[in-house]
Amino acid sequence: MAQIYNFSAGPAVLPAPVIRQVQSELVSYKNSGMSIMEISHRSSLYTDMEAEAEENLRKLMRIPNDYDVLFLQGGGTLQFAMVPLNLAQKNKQTGFVDSGHWAQRAIEEARLVPGVKADIIASSAAVNYTALPDVPELRQQYDYVHLTLNNTIEGTMYRDLPNVLHGQTLVGDMSSNIMAQRYNVEDFGLIYAGAQKNIGPAGMTLIIVKHDLVEGGTELPAMLSYAKQAAKHSALNTPPVFAIYVAGLVFKWLLEQGGVEEMQKRNEKKSAYLYDFLDSSSLFSSPVKKSSRSVTNIPFVTGNAELDQHFVAAAQENGLVNLKGHRSVGGMRASLYNAFPYEGVQKLVEFMERFEQSVGGNK
Amino acid sequence: MAQIYNFSAGPAVLPAPVIRQVQSELVSYKNSGMSIMEISHRSSLYTDMEAEAEENLRKLMRIPNDYDVLFLQGGGTLQFAMVPLNLAQKNKQTGFVDSGHWAQRAIEEARLVPGVKADIIASSAAVNYTALPDVPELRQQYDYVHLTLNNTIEGTMYRDLPNVLHGQTLVGDMSSNIMAQRYNVEDFGLIYAGAQKNIGPAGMTLIIVKHDLVEGGTELPAMLSYAKQAAKHSALNTPPVFAIYVAGLVFKWLLEQGGVEEMQKRNEKKSAYLYDFLDSSSLFSSPVKKSSRSVTNIPFVTGNAELDQHFVAAAQENGLVNLKGHRSVGGMRASLYNAFPYEGVQKLVEFMERFEQSVGGNK
Numbered sequence: 001m002a003q004i005y006n007f008s009a010g011p012a013v014l015p016a017p018v019i020r021q022v023q024s025e026l027v028s029y030k031n032s033g034m035s036i037m038e039i040s041h042r043s044s045l046y047t048d049m050e051a052e053a054e055e056n057l058r059k060l061m062r063i064p065n066d067y068d069v070l071f072l073q074g075g076g077t078l079q080f081a082m083v084p085l086n087l088a089q090k091n092k093q094t095g096f097v098d099s100g101h102w103a104q105r106a107i108e109e110a111r112l113v114p115g116v117k118a119d120i121i122a123s124s125a126a127v128n129y130t131a132l133p134d135v136p137e138l139r140q141q142y143d144y145v146h147l148t149l150n151n152t153i154e155g156t157m158y159r160d161l162p163n164v165l166h167g168q169t170l171v172g173d174m175s176s177n178i179m180a181q182r183y184n185v186e187d188f189g190l191i192y193a194g195a196q197k198n199i200g201p202a203g204m205t206l207i208i209v210k211h212d213l214v215e216g217g218t219e220l221p222a223m224l225s226y227a228k229q230a231a232k233h234s235a236l237n238t239p240p241v242f243a244i245y246v247a248g249l250v251f252k253w254l255l256e257q258g259g260v261e262e263m264q265k266r267n268e269k270k271s272a273y274l275y276d277f278l279d280s281s282s283l284f285s286s287p288v289k290k291s292s293r294s295v296t297n298i299p300f301v302t303g304n305a306e307l308d309q310h311f312v313a314a315a316q317e318n319g320l321v322n323l324k325g326h327r328s329v330g331g332m333r334a335s336l337y338n339a340f341p342y343e344g345v346q347k348l349v350e351f352m353e354r355f356e357q358s359v360g361g362n363k
Numbered sequence: 364m365a366q367i368y369n370f371s372a373g374p375a376v377l378p379a380p381v382i383r384q385v386q387s388e389l390v391s392y393k394n395s396g397m398s399i400m401e402i403s404h405r406s407s408l409y410t411d412m413e414a415e416a417e418e419n420l421r422k423l424m425r426i427p428n429d430y431d432v433l434f435l436q437g438g439g440t441l442q443f444a445m446v447p448l449n450l451a452q453k454n455k456q457t458g459f460v461d462s463g464h465w466a467q468r469a470i471e472e473a474r475l476v477p478g479v480k481a482d483i484i485a486s487s488a489a490v491n492y493t494a495l496p497d498v499p500e501l502r503q504q505y506d507y508v509h510l511t512l513n514n515t516i517e518g519t520m521y522r523d524l525p526n527v528l529h530g531q532t533l534v535g536d537m538s539s540n541i542m543a544q545r546y547n548v549e550d551f552g553l554i555y556a557g558a559q560k561n562i563g564p565a566g567m568t569l570i571i572v573k574h575d576l577v578e579g580g581t582e583l584p585a586m587l588s589y590a591k592q593a594a595k596h597s598a599l600n601t602p603p604v605f606a607i608y609v610a611g612l613v614f615k616w617l618l619e620q621g622g623v624e625e626m627q628k629r630n631e632k633k634s635a636y637l638y639d640f641l642d643s644s645s646l647f648s649s650p651v652k653k654s655s656r657s658v659t660n661i662p663f664v665t666g667n668a669e670l671d672q673h674f675v676a677a678a679q680e681n682g683l684v685n686l687k688g689h690r691s692v693g694g695m696r697a698s699l700y701n702a703f704p705y706e707g708v709q710k711l712v713e714f715m716e717r718f719e720q721s722v723g724g725n726k
Binding site for chain 2: 002003004006008009010011012013014019020022023026027032033034035037038039040041043073074075076077078080081109112113194196200201202203204219220221222223224236237238239240241242243246319321322327
């Protein structure tokens with residue numbers, strides 16, 4: 001069949017060489033006669049694989065030794081609850097930057113943890129989240145301040161952390177731009193990311209947490225406690241072996257490609273190509289303020305919902321798939337994660353140009 | 364390489380035709396040009412796959428319509444906490460049958476849920492869990508009574524439910540013998556099972572719950588609430604797509620083989636072959652009381668820890684792998700799940716016979 005380009009926001013495109021490797025060794029992992037799906041998580045086949053994945057991730061993200069790396073389950077949504085359960089122990093006061101849908105979900109979930117108070121310290125709801133909110137000087141020390149580094153649905157991204165957050169314990173949701181953009185792990189108390197965008201298949205959640213923060217939470221049920229998970233090195237119970245294995249192959253691929261800096265460069269190039277077109281088009285446009293724009297998730301519209309729908313269907317027929325915007329905002333969205341190739345963006349822009357001509361360039 | 368037989372207790376052997384199918388369609392799922400790992404969980408490719416998996420599971424287990432089926436994450440250990448969080452709402456009084464290691468873990472975790480009282484209503488600790496405990500008449504109605512249907516480490520299994528539990532809301536941990544043994548779903552309020560033994564790869568947890576029981580728990584964080592998960596049909600956030608997909612293939616394979624009755628017949632035959640040998644051997648023996656014996660997990664010993672170790676190593680060299688007993692009990696353990704072939708048991712017994720002769724038949 002013809003080449004397709006998968007713009008899905010997640011689960012998303014994976015590096016083609018990784019998929020081919022998974023396929024080639026699926027029946028017998030490392031000549032063991034067993035599939036990676038069949039190996040015991042107490043075997044050296046597993047522990048060696050996991051250790052290598054962690055080591056490569058530490059290289060890629062420059063994770064200091066006083067941070068634990070956890071490969072857990074439950075996605076970002078479980079982290080919305082685990083973070084306050086574990087880290088809002090001192091004053092039960094937490095602060096949130098309300099930058100969009102997923103930030104709001106994080107706030108809702110924190111408020112379901114008994115006793116936890118979640119202040120919204122900044123919000124861009126007034127501009128419908130088409131820009132990042134300005135964070136004012138904070139008058140108090142929070143147990144932590146939660147920031148969504150990249151807003152998958154709205155297409156906004158922090159390139160630099162707000163200066164005023166310096167001195168607070170920062171919790172970063174990097175689900176949709178982890179390793180697509182360089183951040184300094186030391187700036188965070190805890191980072192989390194669902195795997196299914198830039199890491200690997202759905203079913204694994206990455207947590208990077210400063211070790212001295214995980215000491216609370218020892219009275220929690222085991223699966224909800226960072227302390228207990230860290231003490232057992234993510235193998236408190238059977239870990240999601242296959243998802244960790246594929247993530248490990250992606251980490252290796254990222255290192256071979258040149259690491260996070262190279263990814264960031266490619267992502268800038270890919271997204272600039274699309275943004276330049278959007279800014280010059282008489283039909284398509286980006287709703288997002290220039291200084292707030294994401295390199296991984298790019299929403300765009302024609303201004304006509306029916307035409308948007310027609311475009312998504314026509315693109316699909318031309319092998320440009322999963323361009324429909326999130327149901328909460330409509331329009332289109334192109335997700336350009338690390339594994340998404342430059343030529344896919346070129347194909348998209350070519351197609352958009354043809355589409356624009358075919359409808360006369362008018363809305 | 365030579366055929367190996369994988370006796371792992373979990374993650375465990377999967378049906379060979381399932382692994383081959385996963386391999387063959389890994390690059391392009393249903394000719395979509397995308398891997399199953401890359402498809403959106405909001406696409407019909409996913410929802411059709413998930414619906415078929417659930418439908419086949421309902422057939423296999425004869426699940427009535429007033430039960431919800433959930434494909435979640437976090438393994439049995441997260442269920443140890445979710446069950447009391449959701450179901451111990453009325454009186455916060457729960458009862459547990461202490462039949463071994465995993466039952467004890469379930470008790471420990473329930474006691475970490477604030478306010479929940481967990482009574483041990485029966486225990487076979489006194490006989491080191493080598494038999495199932497006798498459950499006495501209960502003097503009170505519990506929010507639920509928890510039963511581990513098969514004790515993976517100790518090798519005991521309930522063939523029939525204790526009569527005295529009739530009238531209680533029964534919660535069953537079927538992690539290690541689900542669909543290996545026929546139970547009536549109607550006898551339970553809730554059933555749970557980690558996937559990595561009889562269902563599919565690690566990273567998915569199956570929950571079958573009577574719909575009128577999930578109405579509590581609406582104030583819980585979303586990922587911990589059966590009500591919220593059921594309302595979103597297990598897609599409250601990104602589900603573990605790959606694990607559900609492979610489980611779906613296993614369900615289809617089970618139906619093709621003849622379903623649960625056929626599996627139960629085969630498992631009786633496989634386990635009887637090994638038990639008969641153990642009971643006639645002068646070197647090897649089963650520590651488990653005959654009427655309590657499991658068909659899926661069969662521990663055995665020589666009575667000499669050093670010889671056990673030697674046996675495990677020699678078996679490994681002969682392609683009979685993962686026979687080491689759980690670290691908490693030592694000795695050996697053969698796990699004979701649905702996908703484990705009869706000829707593997709024959710090979711094991713042949714090897715045990717040769718080993719017995721080689722050491723002179725004496726301990």
